[in-house]
Amino acid sequence: MRRNILITGASSGLGAEMARQFAAKGHNLVLTARREDRLKALQTELTGQEGLSGTTVVTYRLDVTDHEQVFEVFRAADAELEGGLHRIIVNAGIGKGTPLGTGRFDANLETAETNFIAALAQAEAAMELFRARNAGHLVFISSVAAVRGLPKAVTTYAATKAAVGTLAEGLQLELLGKPIKVSAIFPGYIRSELNEHVANTPFVVDTEVGVRAMVAAIEAEKAKAYVPGWPWAPLARVMRLAPLPLLRRMI
Template structure:
């Protein structure tokens, strides 16, 4: 029986790589993003190389009704969702008061609100069938307080905690959840953010390596995964307490990012 995966943010980077590796595993795909030409080209590539069904849903996931529109599209396509990869997301950085509020609002809509809404869309059907999975892409930024990444880091902390809570709730149902918390990845993320200094010295990994690690962790029902040894160490060995001291130390580490993004 064929399985179908929905991948958001599938037009490039991590999302496109999830689509490629899932197609190689025999999944049919529904590719969701704002950029139709890139989605259409990827769908044609996957169909040609892996003989899978690859459908395209063009949707801005910052829209208030984004999840409902995606749900309607899935119904129209007649697909049953076996795997949801909530990959779409973006970051903001700099001094909070200087960041465009509209951009931060859209960031929370994509990174948090639509992620939760889409999970609500697919989870009841998965539970009824007794099988399925939700993969949510977080970040190592979600493990600590993030001065100069206040909204982004907080959104990724939500993703991590939300996903692990789901993973715990779903035990014994045949359905699972996985949080993927990468450090810096070689994608256009930092170009959109505005500075490569936002990598904070972390070692870049490729989307191919990240997705392979994520799918291994999903196979093993790990709950969460931090791909890359140095990223794992950064996520787990940084102090968590006292929280005010951690916040103050974090500001010193990220001040160069804020300086790089401050208008002159």
């Protein structure tokens, strides 16, 4: 059992719900995010639950775009928990973005820096720890938006999530047959703070339901998983093959 888990972006949304569900399964947790007050509230919630008295939950304030801090926090967390970190979930991300060429390069740049460059820093820091002991499970949270290029405000976001998926696959190829495992999880539309402003989201599921599918795929250490499996596994295949005129009608 990979008992000790670090989750970035754990102060809200999918990250916070993953923390709740992993804690319920008896995992020790390191929770990181920028909003320390929310992390502390989540820590209090988890440690105060009946039946979780033996579960360790520690928090670190972390801005994943501060790359030096990423390495510092991962190393400190690895040293704090007995046995070190067994699984690291690269989850932190944002959903900002605007159509290219409309004067908001700043929003697209922030999205690219947070969702991909920061994910690269987290992967570097995680793999440093895992290579040292030749063990571990690195999990990247991508998105079904990674399957194809998407228009307007989602263009940059989709590109960053595709890059995250490719990063995961490159590591999987390198580590094939070795003790270090790598997973890429592609959530469909799961209700969270990231998408609460989006209207008419098709096939959306509640946070608890969607994250339950994510946690199951992570625990199974699947190399690649679209979650929830229905309808996103077949839809991803259709999206991947659809010609652009058809894809535009689908999204």
